[in-house]
Amino acid sequence: MIAVDWGTSSARAYRLGPDGAVLERREGAGGILRVPEGGFPAALAGMIGDWLAAGETRVLLSGMVGSRQGWQEAPYLACPAGLDDLAGAVVPVPFADATVRLVPGLSAGDAAGVPEVMRGEEVQVFGALTRPDEDALLCLPGSHSKWVRVESGRIAGFSTSMTGEAFAALKDHTILGRMMTGTAEPGPAFEAGVARAAEAGGLLHHLFGTRTLGLFGRLAPEDGASYLSGLLIGHEVTSALADGAATGLATVRLVGSGPLMALYGRAIVLAGGEAVAGDPDAAARGLALIGERSAWM
Amino acid sequence: MIAVDWGTSSARAYRLGPDGAVLERREGAGGILRVPEGGFPAALAGMIGDWLAAGETRVLLSGMVGSRQGWQEAPYLACPAGLDDLAGAVVPVPFADATVRLVPGLSAGDAAGVPEVMRGEEVQVFGALTRPDEDALLCLPGSHSKWVRVESGRIAGFSTSMTGEAFAALKDHTILGRMMTGTAEPGPAFEAGVARAAEAGGLLHHLFGTRTLGLFGRLAPEDGASYLSGLLIGHEVTSALADGAATGLATVRLVGSGPLMALYGRAIVLAGGEAVAGDPDAAARGLALIGERSAWM
Known part of the structure; x- marks a missing residue:
């Protein structure tokens, strides 16, 4: 099976063995924003055409490729939702050279009933679990x-924070x-920002x-981005914990993956939590688990 | 005396009677960002030259005109500070046709020792007090x-929130x-944003x-800016109260003055506080009070 985690700004493709092991991986040409209208079949063929020619027949896609701006819209599935729910709700997509299915995203409401949505992260969450009946708190x-709460192996609810986009805008x-x-780096300036987030007065x-x-010369220009990042991630982590x-x-x-992992790991520890690293191939593993459970006819 | 509240993006000039009453007022050509290097004497002459020709001899300036980017830097005075402290710290500025003085800004530290600064608002605060020995909480x-705390008629401390600039960036x-x-308007969408700010989860x-x-179709495009404004102002007001x-x-x-007054008034009430309107000519009144107490020789 071929697994593709196809988001807004990037695409990652994996060729998986029958046991779900990653045999080969590659970065595709780009996220869905780079695909012209009607161009998804060609973009997929460009990304993994050689794997199909070598005999692969099944392709499972997750991420924003299943949104209104993607190849085809796969309606959100409501939480709580487990692996079997996702596998039972995959959406077929017409494609000449293989059987292609889209994994739907998830929706939920927070405590106040404000909607939450995700596309792609749900697959990573299931790929990062270590036991099928686990209770866990995950951060992506x-x-x-x-921030995703898993109860008895099902996603019970989740909460999104616009931290990265707010950082860039500010x-x-x-x-x-x-x-x-x-740029933002782990270190004393980042940690000072995280510590500041725990104080009174609010983010603004x-x-x-x-x-x-x-x-007043107490924050050097080269430390400013790290401090601001610490402030924002610190506020997010404090609320989520x-x-x-x-x-x-x-x-x-x-x-x-990438530089955010170290920053979040440090912020979680400074805010009194414990951080453990999940499987870096969580998307591939999650898609393998859903693929195993899906009807491919 | 002539009073000029000269900020980053606007300038307001007042001709005052001997009792501090506003005899005439005008908007100047613009804030300090529009004044070319070395251009402050000409900009002042352009704004109030006719009042000087009619016999005025004293000009008192407040605001960012006293910053490093302004006409001349007037060092910050540390809080707590009262009217007499400001009057004793005005800075003379060379000008051919009148005696010109700059009111310094104020600095303070918040509970955690992070610095705070203001330039111009301190004058409005003193102009908005109703008794010389008042205790008050003011919001500009x-x-x-x-947000400014006045104790026994002196500014004890203050806190700044980047709410307006964050709103524009987001x-x-x-x-x-x-x-x-x-644009952001008072009404149900603004109020929903303020109510949301009181819930768990944090601003991000x-x-x-x-x-x-x-x-999900629960917030119309024409209500989005009002909701976002309510969210941000709600977070600010909740922390400040x-x-x-x-x-x-x-x-x-x-x-x-302006549309923000109605938004803040509503948010303060929704957050459980009481809002009263201060003197709209607070800057002119504050400069008059400082002018009375200043040495003009």
Whole structure:
């Protein structure tokens, strides 16, 4: 089977063995935003045509490729939802050279009834579980970070924070960015931002402190992005751990890759939680598990 | 005396009678960002040259005109500070046709020792007090909103929130703005945003709800900006009232002008506080009070 985690800005394809092991992996040409209208069959063929020619017949897709802006819309499945629910709701997509299925995203409501949605992360969550009946709290850092509660192996609910996108907007389009050089790195400035997030006054007040600390020479320009990142991730983590504590979960399984993993790991520890790294191939593993359970006829 | 409240993006000039009454007022050509290097004497002459020709000899300036980017830097005075402290610290500025003085800004530290600064708002605060020995909590909405605690007629401390600038960055430079038309208005959508701010989850999570409510048809595009504004102002007001409550102050005197006044007034009431309108000519009145106490030789 071929598994493709196809998001807004990137695509990752995996050729899987019968036991779900990753035999081969590659980055595709780009996310769904780069695919012209009607161009998904050609984009898929370009990404994995040689694997199909070598005999693969099944392709399972997850992520924003199943959104209204993607290849075809796969309606959200409501939480709580487990692996079997996802496998039973895969959507067939017309494609000449193989049987192609889309995994639907999930929807939920938070405590106040405000809707939540995800596409792609649900597959990573199931791929990162270590037992089928597990209770777990998982964090998937990103432009829109997800915190996911798993109860008895099913996704019970989740919460999204616009931390990454807010960071970019504040850094690039407010006065804060004028005093910043470089990127966000783990270290003392990041940790000072996380510590600040635990203090009174609220995020909008803490943001202004980024500027005054710079004005008074207490935050160097090369540390500004790290401090701002610590402030935002610190606020997100503090709120999410408070929610987690309410359900008795203090260990956070971090799922993803790249520089955000180290930043979130450090912020979780500083906020009093425990962070463990999830399987870096969680998307491939999750798609393998869903593929096993899906009807391919 | 002539009083000029000269900020980053606007300038307001007042001709005052001997008792401090406003005889005449005008908007100047623009804020300090529009003044070319070395151009402040000409900009002042252009704004109030006719008043000087008619016999005025004293000009008192406040605001960002006293910053490093302004005419001349007037060092911050540390809080606590009262009218007499400001009057004793005015800075002379060379000008051919009149005696010109700059009112310094104020600095302070918040509970955690992070610096705070203001330039111009301190004058409005003193102009908005109703008794010289008053205890009061004042809010000056804006791009960088200020919440100011006055104890026995002196500014004891203050807190800044980057609410207005964060609103603009999030609306214009994140996915949230794609679903928004129109501007922020008081009304049910604004109030829903304020109510949301009181719920668990934190601001970064609440931001994402702006998107999902739109996706699920529960927030119309023309209501998006009002909801986002309510969310941000709600978070600011909730934190600030918690601080105010700690010092026994629940009535907030709102100082300023424009559409933000109605939004903040409504948010304060919804968050359980009481809002009263301050003197709309607070800047002119504050400069008059400082002018009375200043040495003009």
